[in-house]
Amino acid sequence: MNRILKDLVNLLNLETLEDNLFRGESRDLGGKSVFGGQVIGQALAAASRTVSDAVPHSLHAYFLRPGDMSRSIVYEVDRIRDGRSFTARRVQAIQGGQPILSMMASFQRPEAGLEHQAPMPPVPSPDQLKPMSAYYEQWLDEVPDLPERVHTALTREVAIEFKPVNPYNPLKPSQLDPAQGIWFRAGGKLPDDPLLHRCVLAYASDFHLLSTALRPHARTWLTDSMAVASIDHAIWFHRELRVDDWLLYAMDSPTAQGARGLSRGLIYDRAGRLVASVVQENLMRELSPG
Numbered sequence: 001m002n003r004i005l006k007d008l009v010n011l012l013n014l015e016t017l018e019d020n021l022f023r024g025e026s027r028d029l030g031g032k033s034v035f036g037g038q039v040i041g042q043a044l045a046a047a048s049r050t051v052s053d054a055v056p057h058s059l060h061a062y063f064l065r066p067g068d069m070s071r072s073i074v075y076e077v078d079r080i081r082d083g084r085s086f087t088a089r090r091v092q093a094i095q096g097g098q099p100i101l102s103m104m105a106s107f108q109r110p111e112a113g114l115e116h117q118a119p120m121p122p123v124p125s126p127d128q129l130k131p132m133s134a135y136y137e138q139w140l141d142e143v144p145d146l147p148e149r150v151h152t153a154l155t156r157e158v159a160i161e162f163k164p165v166n167p168y169n170p171l172k173p174s175q176l177d178p179a180q181g182i183w184f185r186a187g188g189k190l191p192d193d194p195l196l197h198r199c200v201l202a203y204a205s206d207f208h209l210l211s212t213a214l215r216p217h218a219r220t221w222l223t224d225s226m227a228v229a230s231i232d233h234a235i236w237f238h239r240e241l242r243v244d245d246w247l248l249y250a251m252d253s254p255t256a257q258g259a260r261g262l263s264r265g266l267i268y269d270r271a272g273r274l275v276a277s278v279v280q281e282n283l284m285r286e287l288s289p290g
Contacts, residue, residue, distance in 0.1 A: 008159035014049070077089055129165065
């Protein structure tokens with residue numbers, strides 16, 4: 001496990017303040033506020049601390065305010081229901097006395113049932129692709145005189161490794177189809193803890209999803225003339241998974257309107273099993289000059 005991944009695992013290991021109340025630290029990933037995936041992952045970890053003998057199968061989160069990267073976040077868990085098969089929790093992520101995220105999570109005890117799934121799209125295997133970091137030097141050379149903030153945001157080391165199926169330079173965007181595929185995995189071996197793998201997947205699911213809705217408009221999250229942010233984020237966990245092995249994130253965006261874009265993602269493991277589905281609506285507002 002590398003240093004950055006170890007730090008992510010520590011971020012997800014929340015401090016218990018008292019019953020149903022937890023605290024997590026924040027990290028700067030080069031954006032203007034706390035990375036949404038961090039808050040979702042920590043909120044899921046907080047909810048899971050109050051559940052036994054069940055694993056999360058879905059979560060629905062709303063981002064209410066930007067989070068301050070320099071401050072810790074308090075997570076308040078409401079034990080809404082404990083049933084025989086399903087358990088429900090509501091989590092509020094709080095900074096300065098105000099909620100920055102509100103999330104519902106549902107947990108299920110193991111149960112057998114009917115199965116089917118959509119097939120994995122035909123893409124090259126991760127062994128045939130280069131990591132995203134291998135393109136940084138080329139991309140930066142194509143756009144000289146970048147602000148230091150943008151340079152740092154692009155090249156900052158993160159706990160997740162990415163291999164794009166069809167790489168493109170986010171510093172020099174062109175009009176593209178509203179769909180993309182990216183292989184990803186944690187940057188090292190993780191313990192055999194199913195909950196930890198789901199929390200890390202929740203964290204990773206916020207990378208690149210928003211940008212899918214910007215592709216047909218020749219914009220990216222680094223475009224200065226755009227205000228972009230996640231509005232809400234939903235995940236369904238379908239099957240057991242390991243996030244320290246390669247997973248394919250097959251994303252598309254069926255619509256954008258009213259300064260909002262909708263992005264969807266299906267996550268497959270290397271064997272072609274559909275392990276999770278993600279849907280996100282995001283703000284994509286063009287700013288007026290000056």
